[in-house]
Amino acid sequence: MKTLALDIGATKIAIATVGADHQILERVQVPSNTGESIWPVLKERLQTFKTERIGIASAGPIDRVEGTISPVNIPQWRKFPIVAEIKRIFPTASVGLLGDCTAVALAENRLGAGVGVSNMLGVVVSTGIGGGLVLNGKAFHGETGNAALFGHHSIGFNSEILCDCGRTGCLETFARGPKMVEYARHLGWTGGSDFISLAESARNGDARAIAAIDSGSLALAVGITNVLTILDIHTVVIGGGVSFAGPIYWDPFLKHFAAERLHAGFLDHVDIFPAKLQADAGLIGASIFAHELEG
Numbered sequence: 579m580k581t582l583a584l585d586i587g588a589t590k591i592a593i594a595t596v597g598a599d600h601q602i603l604e605r606v607q608v609p610s611n612t613g614e615s616i617w618p619v620l621k622e623r624l625q626t627f628k629t630e631r632i633g634i635a636s637a638g639p640i641d642r643v644e645g646t647i648s649p650v651n652i653p654q655w656r657k658f659p660i661v662a663e664i665k666r667i668f669p670t671a672s673v674g675l676l677g678d679c680t681a682v683a684l685a686e687n688r689l690g691a692g693v694g695v696s697n698m699l700g701v702v703v704s705t706g707i708g709g710g711l712v713l714n715g716k717a718f719h720g721e722t723g724n725a726a727l728f729g730h731h732s733i734g735f736n737s738e739i740l741c742d743c744g745r746t747g748c749l750e751t752f753a754r755g756p757k758m759v760e761y762a763r764h765l766g767w768t769g770g771s772d773f774i775s776l777a778e779s780a781r782n783g784d785a786r787a788i789a790a791i792d793s794g795s796l797a798l799a800v801g802i803t804n805v806l807t808i809l810d811i812h813t814v815v816i817g818g819g820v821s822f823a824g825p826i827y828w829d830p831f832l833k834h835f836a837a838e839r840l841h842a843g844f845l846d847h848v849d850i851f852p853a854k855l856q857a858d859a860g861l862i863g864a865s866i867f868a869h870e871l872e873g
């Protein structure tokens with residue numbers, strides 16, 4: 579039986595049917611950043627599918643108890659009752675909801691870079707920073723579904739940089755792609771508009787681009803070390819657009835991470851892997867979760 583998987587993000591909602599071997603069979607998407615009502619369009623799309631098993635991965639915050647989602651970057655949806663609405667279309671289907679980064683971590687654990695590991699942190703570094711956990715071999719959601727959303731852990735309470743969430747010094751304010759670009763501009767860099775251009779400038783030896791990436795990767799190293807220190811786990815899988823930049827990002831990150839984690843006294847050995855599944859990891863994780871819900 580095919581599973582219907584949804585991955586709800588800041589710019590688009592991906593919908594896919596996924597086969598028993600976790601292969602994506604059919605994939606469509608609906609924009610989520612038009613500022614207009616999303617549900618009527620999404621509902622129309624969903625009605626063209628037939629399924630008895632649905633997995634929904636969503637950007638956070640979510641509430642797994644209530645079955646609602648309030649993605650930070652989709653302001654139209656605050657406590658949107660996605661599970662109830664989907665059950666109205668598919669009344670007999672089982673529906674599982676989980677955080678998008680938890681889904682990514684689960685997919686990487688079952689099929690990607692974290693296969694065979696009982697405990698791991700999955701990290702997505704792109705326009706935002708997200709985390710998801712697999713603990714004791716299972717997706718760990720926390721009580722509401724928002725475990726490891728560590729992009730909004732503050733790593734600088736004396737910082738003057740205000741995060742979109744309202745807090746100061748969040749990891750995201752230093753380490754997400756657009757913030758590294760902003761910091762490079764502050765240093766006088768005049769290149770393109772995104773992290774891809776910044777990484778290209780750094781590869782060409784631009785000192786300001788190199789400094790901005792160094793600073794962002796240090797922030798991520800601090801943030802990840804904090805999470806590992808709380809949980810005492812020793813495997814990390816990192817994906818997302820920024821991580822695809824290659825050695826220009828990974829080299830400074832690994833240098834900073836090696837220095838940061840040593841202070842813990844118990845993190846001398848940490849396995850750190852680039853993600854394998856890339857763009858469809860959220861859909862695949864949602865599908866795996868829907869399967870595992872049924873035991």
Ligand SMILES: [Zn+2]
Nearest residue numbers: 730741743748
């Ligand atoms: Zn924040």
